[in-house]
Amino acid sequence: MKTVFNGLRRFFHRDTCDYALKKTILKRTRSKMDENLKFRENPIVMKLNSTAFQNIFTQEVLDLKAIFDKYNYELRIAGGAVRDLLMDQQAKDLDFATTATPNEMKDMFTKENVRMINMSGEKHGTITPRINDKENFEVTTLRVDLVTDGRHAEVEFTKDWKLDANRRDLTINSMFLGFDGSVYDYFYGYDDLMKRRVAFVGDPDVRIKEDYLRIMRYFRFYGRIAKSPDSHEEYTLRVIEKNADGLQNVSGERIWMELQKTLDGNFAGNLLKTMLNVGVGKYIGIPHPNIESLDRLLKRSQHLNLHPMSYLAALLNDIDDVTLLHCRLKFSGYHRDMIYFIVEHRDKNDLTRPLLPYEKLILNSKIKQKNSVEYVLELLKYRGDETLLKLIRKWEIPQFPVTGKTLKENGVPPGKMYGKIIEKLKNIWIENEYKQTCEDLVKLIPSFMDDYKK
Numbered sequence: 001m002k003t004v005f006n007g008l009r010r011f012f013h014r015d016t017c018d019y020a021l022k023k024t025i026l027k028r029t030r031s032k033m034d035e036n037l038k039f040r041e042n043p044i045v046m047k048l049n050s051t052a053f054q055n056i057f058t059q060e061v062l063d064l065k066a067i068f069d070k071y072n073y074e075l076r077i078a079g080g081a082v083r084d085l086l087m088d089q090q091a092k093d094l095d096f097a098t099t100a101t102p103n104e105m106k107d108m109f110t111k112e113n114v115r116m117i118n119m120s121g122e123k124h125g126t127i128t129p130r131i132n133d134k135e136n137f138e139v140t141t142l143r144v145d146l147v148t149d150g151r152h153a154e155v156e157f158t159k160d161w162k163l164d165a166n167r168r169d170l171t172i173n174s175m176f177l178g179f180d181g182s183v184y185d186y187f188y189g190y191d192d193l194m195k196r197r198v199a200f201v202g203d204p205d206v207r208i209k210e211d212y213l214r215i216m217r218y219f220r221f222y223g224r225i226a227k228s229p230d231s232h233e234e235y236t237l238r239v240i241e242k243n244a245d246g247l248q249n250v251s252g253e254r255i256w257m258e259l260q261k262t263l264d265g266n267f268a269g270n271l272l273k274t275m276l277n278v279g280v281g282k283y284i285g286i287p288h289p290n291i292e293s294l295d296r297l298l299k300r301s302q303h304l305n306l307h308p309m310s311y312l313a314a315l316l317n318d319i320d321d322v323t324l325l326h327c328r329l330k331f332s333g334y335h336r337d338m339i340y341f342i343v344e345h346r347d348k349n350d351l352t353r354p355l356l357p358y359e360k361l362i363l364n365s366k367i368k369q370k371n372s373v374e375y376v377l378e379l380l381k382y383r384g385d386e387t388l389l390k391l392i393r394k395w396e397i398p399q400f401p402v403t404g405k406t407l408k409e410n411g412v413p414p415g416k417m418y419g420k421i422i423e424k425l426k427n428i429w430i431e432n433e434y435k436q437t438c439e440d441l442v443k444l445i446p447s448f449m450d451d452y453k454k
Contacts, residue, residue: 032288039186046190048181051187053085056094058384060135064096065179071108073100076184077177085177086193097137097176099159102127105139145165145210162186169207169214170221171199188336196231198222202238212246218276223265224418229283232274240278247283255284256329263308269298272311281315285328288428289315300384309335310382313342337360341375342382355391360430361396364423369397399437400426410445421448 017266056077068075076097081091100108105127109116117136118128125141143155143166158164161176161184168174171189183190186199198221200214202206208214218240222232241365262271273294275281281289281443295308295312317323322343326336349358358376365372380389402425407418425441425448 013054031033037166037187040082040188042180043184043186045185046183048085048177050085050088052088052090053181056081056085056091058135060131060137064129064131064137064139066273067108067112067114068098068100070112071100072217073098073104073106073108075179078140078175079173082175082183083189083193084174086175086183086190091411094137097142097161097164098139099142101125101141101157105129108175121131125157165203166200167210169211169217171201172221172225174201177323182406183291186211190317193225196225196227198207198225198235199233200236204236205243208239208243209247212243213250215240215243215247215256215280217257219271220258220262220265223262223267223271226267229267229270237274237278240280244279244283247280252285252329256331258330259284259347263311266310268306268311269294269302272315276315285325286312286315288317288321290317291315293390295384297382297384301393302379304381304384304386304389306381307338309339310342310378313339313382316343320341334371338375338378342379345379346382353387355395356430358388358392359395360427363400363426363430373397390415398434401431401436402426402441406438406442410442412445412449417449421445 014207015263017290063353065075073351075096076095077091077098079095081094084091091100098105102122102125102233106116109127115130115133116127117130120123121128123168125143126138127140128136128138130136142159142161144158144163145155145167146341149449161288165174165184165186171187171192173189174185174187176184178184185191190226192199198218200218210341262268265271273291275284276286276289276291294314297310301310312325313322316325316339319340322339326339345357345361358380361376361379362372364370376392380392402422404422406417407421409416412418412421429436429441
């Protein structure tokens, strides 16, 4: 990993990490409310009564609903949980929408002695009560986006459920669910979900210009919903291409959050290529993608359940490209080190003892051994070497028998010599297939000490 960290030191300079991300002042765009958009007069399309639906009713959810009922405010489940339940999947997170304003909710929860946390969402209409001191729920007032700048919005609160549904990104995310199981669908999201169609609410150009991150969200949900990798609507892709440059003003962390989920979903490689084809690459940190390398990766390794970092690594030509991408997307330390690891070691071979380079990478790693094992496994998946992948999974990692205490007991003075001698002994031990005992290796120490004294 030495090359990796030299690369980090060389490139983690303020100017490099800017990567053309300085915010430009955008003309603020007034949102359209799509007044002529076709919608259902009676939005209730069905009633849910599935096991997955019944499972959401924890005591905390029931107690939250009881508070809103007591004060005569309507409360519905919103967004992703509705979509998941309609697909007969367990709802991962429950978000709620309500006719109560933030001030009304604060007054209500205060009277009921319910603690509220994370007040930063209040200006956008979100209050987060902690029910029974056990579970937090985000509850958001119905709202209309009055003015947007491509990422943030000035909002106005409303009691009209249709207007709130209209401001959401995709039809499949614009539905609400009542506690009696009623599914409220104003913009035909249920129909689109049944057809596995991913479509924006109303005009895609309007929706994207309101928040350019919706470009990335489109691809993420396509991977979750669609049945095939190439059933995009051509008009939608053209609109995305026209607006791709808006992503340059979206934070790398938010882009990576969406991209990672896309690359963890269905059709990851194909969706990545589609994103690049519509010009997203240069705005998310991949200005010169190596498409041929990605194609080769998909051909040899797509069936191996690749990690998102493998897909990205295939597009990058060298360590410098990795650094630029990291500066843009702000990977976690684990993800950063993995992609450096793959790019640095992907072309190395040892024909005489094929597993040896990977054993060395694990045993000599300066990072956690658990992480180094995971990186090596991903590297082998990247290379498509299923034989070595099976072998390394079965390999029992041997314990190097020499420690710092061993050196001290054998007369090595404390200092820099410790690390150098241990490294030499370990390499000899590895080359000899871990057969040497501590006693065998200790015999070599005097000659190494003489070398370092010279």
